[in-house]
Amino acid sequence: MVVIDSIANGIVIDHIRAGYGMKVLEYLNIDTDSNTVALIMNAVSEKHGRKDVVKLENVTDLDLTALGLVDHNATVNVIEDHIIVRKIKLSLPEKVTNVFRCKNPRCVTSAESGIPHIFHLADAEAEEYRCEYCDEIVKAEDL
Numbered sequence: 001m002v003v004i005d006s007i008a009n010g011i012v013i014d015h016i017r018a019g020y021g022m023k024v025l026e027y028l029n030i031d032t033d034s035n036t037v038a039l040i041m042n043a044v045s046e047k048h049g050r051k052d053v054v055k056l057e058n059v060t061d062l063d064l065t066a067l068g069l070v071d072h073n074a075t076v077n078v079i080e081d082h083i084i085v086r087k088i089k090l091s092l093p094e095k096v097t098n099v100f101r102c103k104n105p106r107c108v109t110s111a112e113s114g115i116p117h118i119f120h121l122a123d124a125e126a127e128e129y130r131c132e133y134c135d136e137i138v139k140a141e142d143l
């Protein structure tokens with residue numbers, strides 16, 4: 001991992017909840033060996049107290065569904081030639097497949113392998129997801 005101050009082209013994920021930067025990198029599946037990645041932890045944010053920031057040099061494609069799950073309050077800035085050309089607002093995805101595992105031992109996904117673990121957004125406020133098969137509830141923060 002190389003620390004960089006500013007990037008010419010790539011993506012900056014700003015306003016990540018403090019302590020979640022590593023999780024963001026993990027869930028985005030960013031290859032930290034071949035990409036230049038900067039993780040800034042516990043930066044002072046005027047709006048939210050403390051925050052993490054992730055900078056990805058030369059990355060243009062992101063799994064926004066995964067990112068929305070980890071921290072939907074983060075902001076995504078797309079940088080071209082040192083200038084922010086696009087800001088992307090995140091939201092909790094309506095449907096997620098194979099991200100959560102159902103904890104209900106009687107659920108069909110626990111009994112049989114090879115069945116996709118599908119969850120639907122049940123309560124955006126509480127960040128709760130419901131298993132497609134057995135209605136078991138999971139919280140996004142338990143990721």
Ligand SMILES: [Zn+2]
Pocket residue numbers: 102103104107108109131132133134135136
């Ligand atoms: Zn289930």
